[in-house]
Amino acid sequence: MSKSKLAIRTVLFSMIGNAGLAVIKFLAGFFGNSFALIADSIESLVDVFASILVLIGLRYAERPADENHPYGHGKAEPLITFLVVGFLIISAATIAYQAIKNINTPHPRPENWTLWVLGAIILWKEISFQWVLSRSKRLNSSSLKAEAWHHRSDALTSIAAFIGIVIAIFGGEGFEVADDYAALVAVLFILYNCYLIFRPALGEVMDEDNHVELTADIRKISLTVPGVLETEKCYIRKAGMKYHVDLHAHVNGELTVREGHDIAHALQDTLRNQIPELGHVLIHIEPSE
Template sequence: MIEKSKRQLALKTAWFSIFGNIILALAKGITGVLGNSYALVADAIESTTDVFSSLLVVVGLKYSTRPADENHPYGHGKAEAVVTFFVVAFLIVSAGIIAIQSIKNIQTPHASPEPFTLVVLLIVVLIKGLSYRFVSKKGEQLKSTSLKADAWHHRSDAITSLLAFVGISIALLMGDGYEAADDWAALLASGFIIYNAYLIFRPALSEVMDEHKYDDLVEQIRIISENISGVEATEKCFVRKNGMVFNVDLHLVVNGDITVRDGHELAHIVKDTLCTQIPEIADVHIHVEPDTF
């Protein structure tokens, strides 16, 4: 079962993203409208979708950390990866909206953005960069797929804001004929958002499909198990990620002359030791094999 403190830390991190995105979405939207910058308005649209996707992360974290029950004997951890798919969908939708409006703006003559928009964008890039580092660190610490996805939202926002800064700078420096540089920046940002959506989608799909990506953890499991008295070797070792925890299937090789009771007790010792030394492991299913047949 997920430790209560981990669950609370994950939820606090998600709420940090929500409140931060609300403030930045309002700031970018107002500045974009007043400063005649669609790149900033597009950035505000992305931040708004980030708010909804972060709310989904909260829902997913709450549901995925529920204990196992009769209908879900392995727990509800896969819900976190499923929620990540919805987060990706929000990104794709926002990228589509930004791209369509950018193309319309490129085809329509308009005034250049106001210089003060650059100051706002620099502040946004700084805040989003720091937010990415904070949320990404928590995602790694908690082994949370959805928090890692949320971190990528922050990084995506930082880069799209940087692109907007470049576009507005070109429009202001080059003058007449370059007013659409701002819109081209927004269009480029939409492509980057799609790319980020793929980077978020891939590990979530890997988790749902139980793809093997945990060689370091497997090696750690083998070392701990083989150092326990009575264990001669380990054979098969499969690891599945389930939310913020892992389920392990492990084959132990033991002396073929010991009793069934002794083998059973040894398996429990190995399981308890692994769960104690590697807190991210929720459960270990052990098959005991004799060293000789």
Template sequence: MEEHLSPSNAERGQKATLTGIAVNIGLVLIKATTGWLGNSYALIADALESATDIITSTFIWLGLRVAARKPDENHPYGHGKAEPLAAMLVSFALIAAAILIAVQSIQNIQTPHETPKAFTLIVLAGIVLVKEVLFRKMAQVGSEVDSSAVKADAWHQRSDAITSLTAFIGISIALIGGPGYESADDWAALLASGVIVFNAYHIFRPSFGEIMDESPSGNWRAEIEAIALTIPGVERIEKCYVRKTGFEYFVDLHVEVDGDLSVREGHAIAHQVKEAIKSQKPAVYDVLIHIEPSN
């Protein structure tokens, strides 16, 4: 299959996602087993959150593969929207997991049960460390390839680390407090569900903005206008619109030139502007230029 995106960016994003899937498969088994043996619902809830990580990371991986496809007759602008759509799917999955954890936590708070075992703390400490390292690595890749989907997947890993940390705190309180503090573990799981919802919004907002062709953050417009104005014959930039699709950016420019120039000369200037922008801003896939007379 031919690819529309830079193979290095697409492959790096997919590789980071597959790494997350592999790590989470192992953590689900560890968390679920430890939670069951150690009498900790917070840890079982944490295992559930990791299980959603596997599912959503798989959709992220598929979304990245679709986004990498070359434009075709039905999708002349490429398939880049699949990337933020995958990120939005992650946010919805996080909210669903948070609701499930919250409901079960409230039920457990109302039902007396034994205090979690102390050995669960050792397991949780290791899980928090692994998840935080995974988050940092994925967030770095997401920033470097400018992928909302990879960034979303990274934040999903961070939410898992937060869930594990709150479970650690809850179990510690239950063990230190003794009788009467058994439900601290469940309160921790309930608190974690709120944190997960917050992270879901953190993922959803930029992805939704990209779907809606929101202007990208940063100085994209100013930088592109500055590049265009360096081309001989360009007198002014009347309009400049920038939108992000997947890993790449599309630019629409209204460039003012001397009205007495021939069509051929105006076309040559537009071509130079386009090449200059694409050369200095490699993430720009295409530039659509409208030439207007300045007088």
């Protein structure tokens, strides 16, 4: 199965899971008198729309290179991630507004059984986070990483709701608002996760070169190619699930242009064969003294 199809299946898994959880959380919050659970359901619903955006981004990013986009359409992926972050911020603002409104409005304490619902949700979301995150690392996908952190933020929101409900139930009269304060704590977690998602996507759009391990692998593999004496500049930029490389390689300065050309192609083919996630590999031959 191709990387793009695997990524799309992962997003569909998240969409179906979030849609189901949004319904469960809302019903449990409505009938169990817990705004923290309703707030949690709002985030899950936003995550469904965010997953749709990620799916669109993955579909677009896998389009092949064309005349106007010689490096492909991979940059669409981090751009979609920005939209996902925007959705998360909107959901956080909505939750915060409603929580503050509820703090000033008397309401009954949550039902005890809502804790069992939350416990199951927390376990499921953490499992989902670990699974999607491992897929994002395997596929080098920033949007899948954002998708994974949605699951983690959802789990943290549910943990905050759990603590708030426990305090509201066992604290007695006057502690009903603990459920609403828990929703505000969840907002802080969501905003922090927004930063964790936004920062690497911004680096990808800005062609930030922080690929230390990949650079070391490229230099090491390059020296195994006959005729390559050493490597100099090595610039890497990420676009979608691919890494584009500009590499300066030193060869014997007495070689002919044809011989240098052949070494460059051998180096290019070797790098692509041994590091499948590489996209464009541009080799610049330097004469060694």
